[in-house]
Amino acid sequence: MRHAERLTHASPARASAWRRCRLLVVALGFLGGVVTSPLSASTADHTKFEELEGPFETGQEVTEACLSCHTEAAAQLMQTPHWTWEYEDPVKGEPLGKKTMLNAFCIGHQSNEAFCAACHAGYGWEDDSFDFTAERNVDCLVCHSAEDYVKPFGLAGHPAYERTEYPPDSGNFYEPTDLVAAARSVGVSSREACGSCHFYGGGGDGVKHGDLDSSLVDPSEALDVHMASDGLNFSCAECHETRDHKVPGSRLSMTASDAHGPIMRGRKDDRNPASCQACHGEQPHDGDLLHSERLNHHAHTLACQTCHIPTFARGGVPTRMAWDWSQATQLDADGNPFKLKNDQGHLTYDSRKGRFEPQENVVPDYQWFDGSVDYIQPDATVTPGETFYVNRFRGTPGSADARIWPVKNFSGRQPYDTENGNLVVMQVGIPNDTSLWFNFDFAKAIQAGMAATDRPFSGQFDFVDTRMTWPITHMVAPAEDALACADCHRPSGRLDEVPGIWLPGRDSNPWVDRIGFGLAGLMLLGSAAHAGTRLITRKRRKGATHD
Amino acid sequence: MTKRIYLFTRFERFWHWSQAALVLILMFSGLAIHGSHSLLEFQAAVEVHEIAAWLLIGLWIFAIFWHFTTGQWKHYIPTLRNIDRMVRYYSYGMFTGAKHPYKITVERKHNPLQRLAYLVIKLLINPLIWISGLIYLFWGSLQGLTPGFLGLQQVAVAHTLGAFLMLAFVIIHVYLATVGHTPLEKIKAMITGWENEH
Numbered sequence: 001m002r003h004a005e006r007l008t009h010a011s012p013a014r015a016s017a018w019r020r021c022r023l024l025v026v027a028l029g030f031l032g033g034v035v036t037s038p039l040s041a042s043t044a045d046h047t048k049f050e051e052l053e054g055p056f057e058t059g060q061e062v063t064e065a066c067l068s069c070h071t072e073a074a075a076q077l078m079q080t081p082h083w084t085w086e087y088e089d090p091v092k093g094e095p096l097g098k099k100t101m102l103n104a105f106c107i108g109h110q111s112n113e114a115f116c117a118a119c120h121a122g123y124g125w126e127d128d129s130f131d132f133t134a135e136r137n138v139d140c141l142v143c144h145s146a147e148d149y150v151k152p153f154g155l156a157g158h159p160a161y162e163r164t165e166y167p168p169d170s171g172n173f174y175e176p177t178d179l180v181a182a183a184r185s186v187g188v189s190s191r192e193a194c195g196s197c198h199f200y201g202g203g204g205d206g207v208k209h210g211d212l213d214s215s216l217v218d219p220s221e222a223l224d225v226h227m228a229s230d231g232l233n234f235s236c237a238e239c240h241e242t243r244d245h246k247v248p249g250s251r252l253s254m255t256a257s258d259a260h261g262p263i264m265r266g267r268k269d270d271r272n273p274a275s276c277q278a279c280h281g282e283q284p285h286d287g288d289l290l291h292s293e294r295l296n297h298h299a300h301t302l303a304c305q306t307c308h309i310p311t312f313a314r315g316g317v318p319t320r321m322a323w324d325w326s327q328a329t330q331l332d333a334d335g336n337p338f339k340l341k342n343d344q345g346h347l348t349y350d351s352r353k354g355r356f357e358p359q360e361n362v363v364p365d366y367q368w369f370d371g372s373v374d375y376i377q378p379d380a381t382v383t384p385g386e387t388f389y390v391n392r393f394r395g396t397p398g399s400a401d402a403r404i405w406p407v408k409n410f411s412g413r414q415p416y417d418t419e420n421g422n423l424v425v426m427q428v429g430i431p432n433d434t435s436l437w438f439n440f441d442f443a444k445a446i447q448a449g450m451a452a453t454d455r456p457f458s459g460q461f462d463f464v465d466t467r468m469t470w471p472i473t474h475m476v477a478p479a480e481d482a483l484a485c486a487d488c489h490r491p492s493g494r495l496d497e498v499p500g501i502w503l504p505g506r507d508s509n510p511w512v513d514r515i516g517f518g519l520a521g522l523m524l525l526g527s528a529a530h531a532g533t534r535l536i537t538r539k540r541r542k543g544a545t546h547d
Numbered sequence: 548m549t550k551r552i553y554l555f556t557r558f559e560r561f562w563h564w565s566q567a568a569l570v571l572i573l574m575f576s577g578l579a580i581h582g583s584h585s586l587l588e589f590q591a592a593v594e595v596h597e598i599a600a601w602l603l604i605g606l607w608i609f610a611i612f613w614h615f616t617t618g619q620w621k622h623y624i625p626t627l628r629n630i631d632r633m634v635r636y637y638s639y640g641m642f643t644g645a646k647h648p649y650k651i652t653v654e655r656k657h658n659p660l661q662r663l664a665y666l667v668i669k670l671l672i673n674p675l676i677w678i679s680g681l682i683y684l685f686w687g688s689l690q691g692l693t694p695g696f697l698g699l700q701q702v703a704v705a706h707t708l709g710a711f712l713m714l715a716f717v718i719i720h721v722y723l724a725t726v727g728h729t730p731l732e733k734i735k736a737m738i739t740g741w742e743n744e745h
């Protein structure tokens with residue numbers, strides 16, 4: 001076991017939490033009188049395979065061993081975005097995917113491949129020369145190993161095979177990975193394995209998504225009813241039901257409304273198995289005479305997530321709500337980069353990256369969403385002084401194919417080319433003379449980044465406010481923690497700004513109110529005047545009683 | 548000693564007071580749903596409102612049955628005869644000690660103004676509230692089936708309008724209930740059923 005000195009950013013929290021989890025399982029097994037394996041009841045014990053006895057020099061050698069039995073596995077994986085980092089927008093046909101897309105976090109991977117490929121399911125993607133057709137370059141272990149298998153940043157997707165100082169002369173060391181142990185531990189992918197990349201998007205735990213972070217490795221029921229380790233204990237693939245290495249349920253094109261019953265086993269249809277309705281159907285509420293029916297009707301308008309994920313980043317890990325690159329490159333009095341933290345110990349400033357806004361327990365924004373997302377292409381034009389939307393969720397208010405969804409709206413501030421008018425990519429993470437994190441020079445970093453994208457850079461740049469929207473769909477809370485009616489059905493409630501609905505408690509016709517209360521007021525005044533006159537004239541009437 | 552007439556039967560009194568209670572409850576909870584006050588939390592208001600609405604609907608079914616089987620509906624046949632005298636009495640004569648122009652009998656227990664007011668309630672305001680309220684209640688199922696101009700907005704606004712008209716009626720009605728020979732005379736009559744003949 002090797003984990004003594006790792007760069008903090010290089011090691012997603014995979015090892016320790018998994019060990020804890022395994023210990024627990026073993027302990028429980030003893031209590032029950034049996035030692036159970038943490039993996040599912042597989043019919044193959046990979047510790048018994050000669051092919052996996054090693055020794056292995058490189059990850060590629062492990063892959064070759066895997067492929068000697070799983071002959072089609074690499075070919076399958078190579079069809080998927082986990083390998084290609086490509087994706088076609090089903091609406092516009094534009095190329096999307098990490099290979100070309102820009103975002104408002106680390107912006108783009110071009111020119112940073114060796115760094116970013118730590119989260120590529122392959123070995124050796126360093127530059128354009130990477131062979132996307134070589135099956136041995138596929139990394140099986142990153143998804144399937146249950147061991148302490150870490151792909152540190154900077155090694156182009158390889159784990160450390162020997163003790164490696166990275167960056168060179170930095171005094172930080174990656175400890176070597178035990179490839180044999182990793183290979184012999186393989187099985188279905190754990191939450192931790194998927195999370196070793198997906199929890200760390202944007203360059204750190206919980207940074208990007210807000211509903212995905214390391215707290216989901218061992219979540220409580222309050223954090224996530226499906227994944228709770230002492231509850232249903234779902235793996236990711238329980239919903240993202242994977243066939244032929246194709247993992248369904250991408251955020252690039254989602255299933256926002258799924259007005260169908262549960263998916264019936266065996267029936268041929270191409271529905272997304274990762275929607276709530278795929279298991280729960282479209283009428284999941286029952287047993288409450290007054291409300292079940294009403295709640296089921298709410299599902300015509302609302303995504304399940306809207307009520308059932310009251311806040312995100314609930315597991316103790318903050319998510320980044322804002323990132324201002326323009327503040328990066330400040331150095332302290334000695335000319336050294338520095339970091340700042342807030343009272344909760346969360347990073348708020350890093351000379352390499354700029355200023356951040358980390359937040360926990362965030363109340364989502366809400367908007368109509370039909371599942372399709374409009375991403376800008378890298379050459380889209382920035383209007384100076386205006387917020388630039390890196391993506392937008394599509395959805396017509398009130399339409400049958402859209403629902404009101406909870407989202408994370410992230411605010412960026414990032415560099416753009418003031419002459420050419422487009423966002424720019426920077427080289428940040430490669431230890432060389434041009435990377436921002438090593439030289440703190442924006443112009444050089446942009447120059448190198450744009451050169452790698454084959455697009456021009458005028459040499460002139462400034463910063464522009466950007467916006468990115470993320471769907472909130474994990475961290476489903478127990479039913480009793482769902483939103484209450486009055487969270488939305490009141491003035492200035494959660495759906496205050498959402499168009500396309502008449503929301504009792506929020507909406508009223510001001511004229512009807514004015515006239516209505518006015519009329520009531522007039523009646524009261526009239527009655528009071530009448531009563532007053534009766535009182536004043538009482539004496540006069542005394543004599544005239546007719547009884 | 549004044550002569551007394553038995554004006555309101557036991558069912559009529561039960562109907563009147565339970566309807567009054569339900570309408571007040573509906574008004575209170577409805578205005579909470581509407582956001583006009585926050586003395587009742589939204590979900591609780593909805594629950595109260597819907598239970599009370601069903602009780603009221605049940606009550607009305609009985610009341611309609613009663614009106615037709617007993618012939619009591621005839622009390623609401625409108626008449627314009629003497630209505631001017633009624634108006635004059637309430638706006639003037641009453642202060643000078645003039646005699647009430649209308650003589651209540653078991654056969655005609657409402658004066659012409661009352662007849663008209665109650666008829667408006669029964670034929671306009673109540674149906675406006677019930678119909679809009681029922682559409683509102685079943686909106687989840689009706690959604691998409693209604694003609695284009697009729698959205699939840701129109702239903703809710705119609706219902707609210709009905710509620711305000713009811714509020715105006717309730718205020719006037721309660722006030723006029725005190726305009727007897729003594730302020731409580733008429734209210735006692737609706738409790739005991741017996742009204743003094745003058």
Ligand code: HEM
Pocket residue numbers: 504505508570573574576577578580581582592593594596597600601603604676677678679680681683684685703704706707709710711713714
């Ligand atoms: C047949 C009887 C009635 C029915 C079926 C009914 C039904 C409803 C329904 C379904 C709502 C929407 C909230 C909810 O789901 O509970 C509502 C709201 C409301 N109701 Fe009623 N109601 C009835 C009688 C009344 C009466 C007698 C009043 C007042 C005199 C009243 C006043 C209101 C008000 C002010 C609202 C709020 C409207 C808004 O802001 O949208 N309702 N009613």
